[in-house]
Amino acid sequence: MEKLDFQMYEFNRMAWRNDIAEEVWGYRIKRISNAISQLERLSVIEGIRKGCLDYLKPSQLKTMSEEFAEYGLIPIAVNAHPVINSYSIRETEANDNEPVLIRVFMTKPEYAIEILKNYFKEKGNLVNGKYLSYPECCTLFFEDIWQQKRYCDTTWFMAQNTKNKEKKGNCIEIKESPIWSNTLLRWASVRPVFHMPCSLDCEETQELGKKIIQLGYEKGFNEEMDWLKEILSWRVKWSALHGIAMIETPLFITVTMTDTTPDKYEVIRHGKELEDIKLPEEWLWKDNGFSSYEGMCESHLPLLKTIKEIKGKSILDLGCGNGYLAYSTGLIPYGLDLNEKAINRAKKMFSEYKDNFFHMNISDYKWNIDTDIVVMSAGRLMEMSMEQRKQMKKNMINYKGTIVVESYGDWLYAYGSLEALCDKVGLKIEKKYENDYASTGIVTGIIP
Ligand SMILES: [Zn+2]
Numbered sequence: 001m002e003k004l005d006f007q008m009y010e011f012n013r014m015a016w017r018n019d020i021a022e023e024v025w026g027y028r029i030k031r032i033s034n035a036i037s038q039l040e041r042l043s044v045i046e047g048i049r050k051g052c053l054d055y056l057k058p059s060q061l062k063t064m065s066e067e068f069a070e071y072g073l074i075p076i077a078v079n080a081h082p083v084i085n086s087y088s089i090r091e092t093e094a095n096d097n098e099p100v101l102i103r104v105f106m107t108k109p110e111y112a113i114e115i116l117k118n119y120f121k122e123k124g125n126l127v128n129g130k131y132l133s134y135p136e137c138c139t140l141f142f143e144d145i146w147q148q149k150r151y152c153d154t155t156w157f158m159a160q161n162t163k164n165k166e167k168k169g170n171c172i173e174i175k176e177s178p179i180w181s182n183t184l185l186r187w188a189s190v191r192p193v194f195h196m197p198c199s200l201d202c203e204e205t206q207e208l209g210k211k212i213i214q215l216g217y218e219k220g221f222n223e224e225m226d227w228l229k230e231i232l233s234w235r236v237k238w239s240a241l242h243g244i245a246m247i248e249t250p251l252f253i254t255v256t257m258t259d260t261t262p263d264k265y266e267v268i269r270h271g272k273e274l275e276d277i278k279l280p281e282e283w284l285w286k287d288n289g290f291s292s293y294e295g296m297c298e299s300h301l302p303l304l305k306t307i308k309e310i311k312g313k314s315i316l317d318l319g320c321g322n323g324y325l326a327y328s329t330g331l332i333p334y335g336l337d338l339n340e341k342a343i344n345r346a347k348k349m350f351s352e353y354k355d356n357f358f359h360m361n362i363s364d365y366k367w368n369i370d371t372d373i374v375v376m377s378a379g380r381l382m383e384m385s386m387e388q389r390k391q392m393k394k395n396m397i398n399y400k401g402t403i404v405v406e407s408y409g410d411w412l413y414a415y416g417s418l419e420a421l422c423d424k425v426g427l428k429i430e431k432k433y434e435n436d437y438a439s440t441g442i443v444t445g446i447i448p
Helices: 019-045 058-070 109-119 124-131 136-148 155-160 203-218 222-232 293-309 324-328 340-349 351-356 378-383 386-398 409-415 418-425
Strands: 012-016 051-056 074-082 100-107 166-168 171-174 236-241 244-248 252-257 265-269 314-318 332-337 357-359 373-377 402-408 427-434 438-446
Touching (some): 012 019, 019 051, 019 100, 019 203, 051 058, 051 074, 058 074, 100 109, 124 136, 136 155, 136 203, 155 171, 155 265, 203 222, 293 324, 293 402, 293 427, 293 438, 314 324, 324 332, 332 340, 332 351, 340 351, 340 357, 351 357, 373 378, 378 386, 378 409, 378 418, 386 438, 402 409, 402 418, 409 418, 409 438, 418 427
Parallel strands (some): 314 332, 314 373, 373 402
Antiparallel strands (some): 012 252, 051 100, 166 171, 236 244, 236 265, 427 438
16 A cells, blocks of 8 residues: 555544434444443453553543542553544653643553553553553554554555455455454444454454443443444445545445545445435434434433333333333333324334233323333323322322333423422332433332
8 A cells, every 4th residue: 555655634524324314323323432432441340451541631630540449440641642632642752841641551450560560661552452452463463554654544454454355456345244343433433342453354353342342231331232233234435545534334424534545445344235224213203202313312311221220021101102212121011102103103113012002091091001110201190180190199009010200301390300290299209310301210109
């Protein structure tokens, strides 16, 4: 690969195929990238890796050190970097007069002295690779391409090292490759591992990628890991010309800087095409009373966390819309709603549970479905007549399972808090999780 000795400044732009793609996958990518950055540390805490690297502002050192100590990790400050906003930060030393980021190794105490002793003796990257538990083949590859040959984009070389490929001139096609070592979407912060693999099918990288994704599931990032696996299975085409790289997927394109080449280079990783990707339509969130996909997902998060803590096998959502929330809990979903269209969609979307969704007014419900958990919006009780509310509470008192109440936006604004709203309708609750969108609690007492 012939490289000219100048580079574009760093930039990164993303364009989406359409609004729905951006609404749904833009949000999912945010969640995936947050999960991945948490997994960087969690993988050290859980012993999958010996250490992880971070760049901290001097002002973060104290609070972060305290936070790490909680998890049994200690930060070792190894050097100072000039402040650059880029993931592709190179090993450069800052001078005393410029603002710096502190490069910090987070590790367990048993490795700390060893790392400190070796860090300054050996070359930084090799020590980094060893203690970040990156595969040796990948560390050597990185040292060669990035550090010695000074390329800033390893994609072409990674593709060249891939076993199962077809190369025609400056185009490499990879018909089949595992998702666990696919780092072609790293510019969108989507990646299964934290290093640059030596190839798209590096076996050690695959092992590591599998472990990290498994850890993600264990730590409760179920949706994020499902989405990550999905997006990594898409077709990707990377192309580079004159210092600009384009990374095309069926739903979005990223344009970013790369090494400046006089000729065009292409890497195509085959995978799911546009027609294989199921994109939801607006009704998915509109049926459930939300104006955006993000709003619906964020509003459901506290509830999903609460439900996870309750040992239950089945759940009934009173006012279930199209059943998406009940289904997302992973329990056997039941639901009823006055919106017939939404109920019909639930029956269609979750066809294996089609007999569990009913078109019905909540106040007519006789509490005769035997589930471990019932979830309802506290505001529903406010909307009922006094008589209906009385009857409802009678049924609630007789119910043997756990009742979870939640409240979203408008109701919360109107009453200030979930407790205040529940107080108004005669429910005592133990408050559980909340975020900017919603608040949840478990009913502990009912005043008839
Ligand atoms: Zn490797």
